[in-house]
Amino acid sequence: MNIAYLGPRGTFSEQAAERFMRSIGQQGSLSPLASIEDVFEAVETGKADYGVVPIENSIEGGVNATIDTLTFDSDLFISRQLTLPIAQNLMVSKKNNDRKITKIISHPQALAQCRKFINRTYPDAIAEVTSSTAEAARIAAACESDEVIAAIGPKNSADIYDLEILNENIQENKNNMTQFVLLTKTDTSAPKVGCSTSVVFSTKDKPGELYRVLGIFAIWDLNLTRILSRPTKNRQGEYVFFIEISEYEDVADVSEALEMIRRKTIFFKNLGTYYTVKV
Secondary structure (H helix, E strand, O other): OOEEEOHHHHHHOHHHHHHHHHHOOOOOOEEOOHHHHHHHHHHHHOOOOEEEEEEEEEEOOHHHHHHHHHHOOOEEEEEEEEEEEEEEEEEEHHHHOOOOOEEEEOHHHHHHHHHHHHHOOOOEEEEEEEEEEEEHHHHHHHHOOOOOOOEEEEEHEEEHOOOOEEOOOOOOOOOOEEEEEEOOOOOOOOOOOEEEEEEEEEEOOOOOOOHHHHHHHHHHHOOOOEEEEEEEEOOOOOEEEEEEEOOOOOOOHHHHHHHHHHHHOOOOEEEEEEEOOOO
């Protein structure tokens, strides 16, 4: 079994992939890939059995690349989800730990999560975006110039790239969490007891259409834990709506509600039914 994830090594996605692997209960390998789109492609082409991508952060919100690819560009399904606590740390090469930091680099979400710390503690440092927190750690470790580059990322990146952690838990919200999903080619759309189901749909451009569709969930007393909109990319002002029905018990109610929504919308896609892996 092979699980592809958003790499490189040392990312929070790798931590999520390791936990998903344990939840499946099989031995296998993990393959770090360069982008979220690459993870989708690996599963779709059979290069990987599963894929792991982030879908939402408690501070920065939905991960648009994941949501848009699921909606418009992929036939994959969600099979499991888990939520990881995210602790960000500032780290530098051990040979530079006593010099002034001139640049701080990381993934854009990590920089956003630590914006107040950066402005307060290193106001003169330049903030620069990298493709991942682990890539930031790799660059900081490899830097041979006179400037001192600090990376923001998880502790295991410091271990992998032999960096020294100068400041721990620098994110603004100590309850910072990221939700990850496990992708599969297997159709998981059928509702199951104790699981959650995600769907995406669009409505006619008429007054009250979205209200009427959301009312269907209320009629069947279904709890929605995620609702967001994304542009269709076809025309200004056209949107699709991404909905999660959380951990229900009555499968018949969910099935009936989804069938009614399918009939009342102009676009409908079931993204899968999945249970939550406990961390």
